[in-house]
Amino acid sequence: MDFEKIRNLSDHELQAEHTKAAEQLFRIRFQKTLGNTEGLKKMGTLKLDIARIKTAQRQRELAAKKEANPARVNAAPAKSTRTARKKAKRD
Numbered sequence: 001m002d003f004e005k006i007r008n009l010s011d012h013e014l015q016a017e018h019t020k021a022a023e024q025l026f027r028i029r030f031q032k033t034l035g036n037t038e039g040l041k042k043m044g045t046l047k048l049d050i051a052r053i054k055t056a057q058r059q060r061e062l063a064a065k066k067e068a069n070p071a072r073v074n075a076a077p078a079k080s081t082r083t084a085r086k087k088a089k090r091d
Helices: 003-007 011-033 040-068 082-090
Strands: none
Touching: 003 040, 011 040
16 A cells, blocks of 8 residues: 555544554465465565554644644753762862
């Protein structure tokens, strides 16, 4: 499945596609252990589809988190204590 198609799916549809692909992958792996080599080519595409679906889900999760928590203003970095320690050693 193309990533653009995956990106256009709703959250519910994404979850359904993930479940379906994971189930198919399980069946192909099971058949592989039994000696059936018919679906081995599809195994790679299913793994890619699952990875794409998980990526789309994670992107949506991060976008929702970003909307909920607006960006913070960068504060000044903490002062270094290194120079203070050097001065203390000299004294």
